[in-house]
Amino acid sequence: MDVVIVDDEPLARDRLKRMLADEPDFRVVAEVSSGDRVMAAVMEHDPDIVLLDIHMPGESGLLAAQQLVDLEDPPAVIFCTAYEQHALEAFGVNAVDYLLKPVRKEKLLAAMQQACNLNKAQRQTLNQGSEGRPHISARTRRGVELIPIEQIHFFAADHKYVTVYHREGETLIDDTLKELEQSLGERFVRVHRNALVALNRIEAMEKGANGQFVLRLTGTQQRPVVSRRHVAALRQLLTGAAAP
Structure with a gap:
């Protein structure tokens, strides 16, 4: 599980890193010293868990957590703070736990394991839903264009826009x-915070030269990137789909 540590005190960040250094299930991928840099770190590293202080220069940890909650695929948040009076507010932004400094290793690991369990539950429901709609509609220069679901390779988000990659090309959509x-059911699978891929288009998941996993899809040369946090669940899903 990839972890981002957010705290304005270098000693506090180092202490958390030392606690996780010998834990093979957790890997610190980034450190952030202020609340207003949290979103950029999350978008870059796509972590499973964010260890977040509350009182920091600039944006508060609570406000940063609220912005994370609004993401479509948010990481788990564990507050690590010296201020106990914000506990109710913290759980109001769906924090997994609220640990008071000095954080004890056993409590930290228990909270991290709880975050892992939540992520597993979320992954188990990733593809639940109805068969959903038969097509995607898009407003283009030619008017409303209907793109059949069976022609779609994958969807990719870039800030406020979503592009659908399909047999006839690429189209911006409002969804x-x-x-x-939610609407496409089990036909599509989330492989990254910014990507949703047609399950029946996936030929293989491969590891690139830079260490990232990518998908080889039928009908397109595009290679969507698979986030580290989705690799295990996707591998299990593809193994199950391939089983007789």
């Missing part, structure tokens, strides 16, 4: 990935 994931 969010979250809306698409």
Whole structure:
């Protein structure tokens, strides 16, 4: 599980890193010293868990957590703070746990394991839903264009826009990935915070030269990137799909 540590005190960040250094299930991928840099770190590293202080220069940890909650595929948040009076507010932004400094290793690991269990539960429900709609509609220069679901390779989000990659090319649409994931049922699978892929288009998941996993799809040369946090669940899903 990839972890981002957010704290304005270098000693506090180092202490958390030392606690996780010998834990093979957790890997610290980034450190952030202020709340207003949290979103950029999450978008770059796509972590499973964020260890977040509350009182920091600039944006508070609570505000940063609220912005994370609004993401379509948010990481788990564990607050690590010296201020106990914000506990109720913390759980109001769906924090997994609220640990008071000095954080004890056993409590940290228990909270991290709880975050792992939540992520597993989320992955188990990733593809639940109805068969959903038969096509995607898009407003283009030619008017409303209907794109049949069976012609779609994958959807990719870039800030406020979502592009659908399909047999006839690429088209911008108004739907969010979250809306698409809910309405398309088990035919599509989330492989990254910014990508939703047609399950029946996946030929293989391969590891690139830079260490990232990518998908080889039928009908397109595009290679969607698979986030580290989705690799295990996708591998299990593809193994199950290939089983007789």
